[in-house]
Amino acid sequence: xxxxxxxxxxxxxxxxxxxxxxxxxxxxxxxxxxxxxxxxxxxxxxxxxxxxxxxxxxxxxxxxxxxxxxxxxxxxxxxxxxxxxxxxxxxxxxxxxxxxxxxxxxxxxxxxxxxxxxxxxxxxxxxxxxxxxxxxxxxxxxxxxxxxxxxxxxxxxxxxxxxxxxxxxxxxxxxxxxxxxxxxxxxxxxxxxxxxxxxxxxxxxxxxxxxxxxxxxxxxxxxxxxxxxxxxxxxxxxxxxxxxxxxxxxxxxxxxxxxxxxxxxxxxxxxxxxxxxxxxxxxxxxxxxxxxxxxxxxxxxxxxxxxxxxxxxxxxxxxxxxxxxxxxxxxxxxxxxxxxxxxxxxxxxxxxxxxxxxxxxxxxxxxxxxxxxxxxxxxxxxxxxxxxxxxxxxxxxxxxxxxxxxxxxxxxxxxxxxxxxxxxxxxxx
Amino acid sequence: xxxxxxxxxxxxxxxxxxxxxxxxxxxxxxxxxxxxxxxxxxxxxxxxxxxxxxxxxxxxxxxxxxxxxxxxxxxxxxxxxxxxxxxxxxxxxxxxxxxxxxxxxxxxxxxxxxxxxxxxxxxxxxxxxxxxxxxxxxxxxxxxxxxxxxxxxxxxxxxxxxxxxxxxxxxxxxxxxxxxxxxxxxxxxxxxxxxxxxxxxxxxxxxxxxxxxxxxxxxxxxxxxxxxxxxxxxxxxxxxxxxxxxxxxxxxxxxxxxxxxxxxxxxxxxxxxxxxxxxxxxxxxxxxxxxxxxxxxxxxxxxxxxxxxxxxxxxxxxxxxxxxxxxxxxxxxxxxxxxxxxxxxxxxxxxxxxxxxxxxxxxxxxxxxxxxxxxxxxxxxxxxxxxxxxxxxxxxxxxxxxxxxxxxxxxxxxxxxxxxxxxxxxxxxxxxxxxxxxxxxxxxxxxxxxxxxxxxxxxx
Numbered sequence: 037x038x039x040x041x042x043x044x045x046x047x048x049x050x051x052x053x054x055x056x057x058x059x060x061x062x063x064x065x066x067x068x069x070x071x072x073x074x075x076x077x078x079x080x081x082x083x084x085x086x087x088x089x090x091x092x093x094x095x096x097x098x099x100x101x102x103x104x105x106x107x108x109x110x111x112x113x114x115x116x117x118x119x120x121x122x123x124x125x126x127x128x129x130x131x132x133x134x135x136x137x138x139x140x141x142x143x144x145x146x147x148x149x150x151x152x153x154x155x156x157x158x159x160x161x162x163x164x165x166x167x168x169x170x171x172x173x174x175x176x177x178x179x180x181x182x183x184x185x186x187x188x189x190x191x192x193x194x195x196x197x198x199x200x201x202x203x204x205x206x207x208x209x210x211x212x213x214x215x216x217x218x219x220x221x222x223x224x225x226x227x228x229x230x231x232x233x234x235x236x237x238x239x240x241x242x243x244x245x246x247x248x249x250x251x252x253x254x255x256x257x258x259x260x261x262x263x264x265x266x267x268x269x270x271x272x273x274x275x276x277x278x279x280x281x282x283x284x285x286x287x288x289x290x291x292x293x294x295x296x297x298x299x300x301x302x303x304x305x306x307x308x309x310x311x312x313x314x315x316x317x318x319x320x321x322x323x324x325x326x327x328x329x330x331x332x333x334x335x336x337x338x339x340x341x342x343x344x345x346x347x348x349x350x351x352x353x354x355x356x357x358x359x360x361x362x363x364x365x366x367x368x369x370x371x372x373x374x375x376x377x378x379x380x381x382x383x384x385x386x387x388x389x390x391x392x393x394x395x396x397x398x399x400x401x402x403x404x405x406x407x408x409x410x411x412x413x414x415x416x417x418x419x420x421x422x423x424x425x426x427x428x429x430x431x432x433x434x435x436x437x438x439x440x441x442x443x444x445x446x447x448x449x450x451x452x453x454x455x456x457x458x459x460x461x462x463x464x465x
Numbered sequence: 466x467x468x469x470x471x472x473x474x475x476x477x478x479x480x481x482x483x484x485x486x487x488x489x490x491x492x493x494x495x496x497x498x499x500x501x502x503x504x505x506x507x508x509x510x511x512x513x514x515x516x517x518x519x520x521x522x523x524x525x526x527x528x529x530x531x532x533x534x535x536x537x538x539x540x541x542x543x544x545x546x547x548x549x550x551x552x553x554x555x556x557x558x559x560x561x562x563x564x565x566x567x568x569x570x571x572x573x574x575x576x577x578x579x580x581x582x583x584x585x586x587x588x589x590x591x592x593x594x595x596x597x598x599x600x601x602x603x604x605x606x607x608x609x610x611x612x613x614x615x616x617x618x619x620x621x622x623x624x625x626x627x628x629x630x631x632x633x634x635x636x637x638x639x640x641x642x643x644x645x646x647x648x649x650x651x652x653x654x655x656x657x658x659x660x661x662x663x664x665x666x667x668x669x670x671x672x673x674x675x676x677x678x679x680x681x682x683x684x685x686x687x688x689x690x691x692x693x694x695x696x697x698x699x700x701x702x703x704x705x706x707x708x709x710x711x712x713x714x715x716x717x718x719x720x721x722x723x724x725x726x727x728x729x730x731x732x733x734x735x736x737x738x739x740x741x742x743x744x745x746x747x748x749x750x751x752x753x754x755x756x757x758x759x760x761x762x763x764x765x766x767x768x769x770x771x772x773x774x775x776x777x778x779x780x781x782x783x784x785x786x787x788x789x790x791x792x793x794x795x796x797x798x799x800x801x802x803x804x805x806x807x808x809x810x811x812x813x814x815x816x817x818x819x820x821x822x823x824x825x826x827x828x829x830x831x832x833x834x835x836x837x838x839x840x841x842x843x844x845x846x847x848x849x850x851x852x853x854x855x856x857x858x859x860x861x862x863x864x865x866x867x868x869x870x871x872x873x874x875x876x877x878x879x880x881x882x883x884x885x886x887x888x889x890x891x892x893x894x895x896x897x898x899x900x901x902x903x904x905x906x907x908x909x910x911x912x913x914x915x916x917x918x919x920x921x922x923x924x925x
Contacts, residue, residue, distance in 0.1 A: 071713065071721070076734070264640060268637040268640065268641070291911065294840060296844075296846070296849065298878070298899070299847070299902060302895070303647050303652075306651035306655065331641070388745075389743075392853075395881075411567070418745050418747040425854060437751075
């Protein structure tokens with residue numbers, strides 16, 4: 037066998053080219069791995085930053101003060117009647133306790149004011165509750181753990197530097213340090229976050245109102261979008277003949293699934309508020325708007341689930357004499373139900389995080405009270421995140437992150453349920 | 466609450482009547498099902514529908530017409546001085562009256578007139594509710610009686626019930642059409658009112674956007690400027706940045722997942738990527754404000770750039786991250802749908818894996834990928850919360866990604882959140898912007914869905 041020089045050269049060339057091609061192959065693979073890594077790093081940074089900002093909001097600084105429940109301040113007339121006890125000046129008790137603990141501030145009004153800023157305005161309510169629950173404390177002195185105000189809270193959690201940038205004077209800082217050294221400052225679980233409504237004071241602001249608003253909206257959304265969505269899917273998949281009308285419906289559903297949610301908000305504002313005159317800021321209207329947003333998703337996923345039921349189920353049912361509706365209601369729908377439920381839960385998880393339509397219908401008001409009915413003004417969980425994020429105070433950053441964590445936890449639970457349902461009831465035909 | 470009780474009561478009544486009807490049918494059959502046309506339960510449903518449906522329809526109609534009738538009743542009861550009020554003042558008064566009547570709290574009434582009217586309204590409303598409840602229950606009873614009368618062995622119970630169910634199914638599926646019509650009509654109606662004040666050419670091609678209207682007409686700058694071009698360019702800028710981030714990352718991840726990844730790696734990485742899609746956009750907005758924007762600003766400061774805290778860059782990057790899973794899952798679907806015969810042919814000719822992907826698989830999947838990217842663009846344009854939180858408010862006509870720009874959705878939100886007057890061009894312009902947004906996204910969706918569908922048919 038005689039190889040010509042030309043062929044030898046080209047073989048070497050070919051070897052080089054092959055190596056080049058393999059290099060480019062490896063490079064291409066690397067691109068893929070890198071882009072997945074970039075996406076996952078973003079996810080990690082996102083979650084990491086939210087968690088690192090937010091975990092500290094689940095605890096709250098408390099300060100112990102020896103409160104003298106002086107009868108002459110709380111109940112000078114001695115009748116112990118409810119109205120007098122409710123309207124007493126509990127702030128004065130706190131101020132007196134501070135002076136007793138740190139006698140040097142007695143004549144220094146600035147120092148007194150500075151120190152009393154460390155105690156939350158909500159502390160008065162805590163004292164009031166103690167007295168109203170048990171009027172016999174009047175006249176006695178006891179140590180009470182009071183909620184610290186946001187600046188002191190931030191200082192304790194290390195979110196602000198330990199100097200005059202924290203908002204306290206050096207003298208006050210020294211006093212707070214002394215209290216801490218005495219064990220009179222502690223971090224306790226922040227139950228306030230889950231039991232109270234919104235507030236201008238970060239340490240008093242809670243999520244209850246927003247959660248209840250979200251729950252009302254979601255209940256209305258489920259109650260409307262599930263039956264309507266399933267009915268529409270059943271009609272399109274099982275009964276409708278292929279004609280212009282059903283084509284039109286399908287095109288509409290597919291388009292609505294991709295219409296920006298804020299447009300649904302504009303629709304809700306115009307139709308539900310301006311034309312029908314329903315109340316602004318109400319979870320009822322929020323639920324209606326979210327129904328419109330989530331209907332297309334539910335219809336599409338329900339159709340997929342119905343399509344997955346094999347035709348021989350239908351043939352067998354009809355062969356035994358079932359009518360078309362009996363076949364669908366008794367056999368096809370129950371078999372498709374796990375898939376439909378999975379799709380519905382995922383659509384609801386999307387709806388619970390949706391905020392743009394809710395902004396349009398005014399669910400962004402500052403609402404302190406927990407809504408009692410779906411007609412009362414309310415906010416929703418994601419809108420509360422938006423509202424707190426817009427607050428300038430440093431302490432609200434932590435609250436916002438905590439609200440996001442609560443929201444993400446809800447979503448995780450819903451999605452986990454959907455995955456569980458899918459895994460448990462998935463059938464291969 | 467009362468209303469809920471009424472509806473529950475009606476439902477309970479229908480259930481009761483269902484049992485009656487079914488019992489009647491069983492009685493008629495005398496133990497053998499053969500004499501009956503349908504199964505006994507269908508007769509139960511038949512009677513229950515006769516009982517429940519007319520009553521529910523009555524309640525719905527009542528609720529729709531009640532406000533109008535109450536309004537005219539209250540207005541006609543107002544003293545003579547009210548007749549001279551302007552329509553705007555009257556509608557304000559009615560709003561106040563309605564709110565006070567709803568809350569039952571008359572302490573903050575603006576004047577005696579409003580207070581009296583609110584009390585009158587409240588009284589009328591409770592009368593109206595009582596009348597509605599009584600007539601609904603009466604109608605339900607009447608319907609049940611009528612239905613029971615018609616139950617006989619010859620009655621085609623199943624056909625009647627199935628007819629109603631079919632009607633319900635058809636009605637549910639037409640909701641999509643009505644939603645679209647509702648969107649188009651409501652946007653068009655308000656936009657036309659806007660265009661009657663501001664010429665449409667000025668809106669679409671004007672270069673200056675400052676919708677703040679002065680309170681008095683003699684103030685400087687009393688008429689706002691409504692040139693939306695800066696909003697369109699701002700939206701475009703942020704969307705382009707988002708696409709620059711999302712398309713390469715999303716597409717390359719999809720290729721790796723579909724072509725290279727071990728099934729085990731895929732089963733972990735794919736759900737993790739989907740987590741990005743499940744995170745609410747308000748969270749991305751907060752992330753952009755809290756983490757990305759400060760980081761970019763510090764980074765820019767080190768290089769000697771001034772990057773605005775509300776820069777299009779940080780907003781666009783975060784929006785791109787949000788869109789990655791969208792693009793990757795759509796592209797993944799299209800890539801896996803390319804038949805293996807094409808790949809095998811390419812391998813047979815000696816191509817490497819990546820050459821096959823680049824020269825055979827991707828061209829075959831291109832229409833689907835383009836469709837997916839178009840859908841993603843439409844999502845980026847319509848995305849609201851990220852830009853509301855992270856992008857700027859003031860409109861600048863610039864293509865500099867380090868500067869602050871505003872978008873269509875940001876303006877819609879700022880114009881409509883807070884107090885609104887529904888006849889000022891400021892509020893109405895939000896609807897005009899909404900109309901533009903709807904038209905653009907609709908066009909993108911129609912094109913994208915058609916491309917994707919055509920492509921799917923090719924390999925099916």
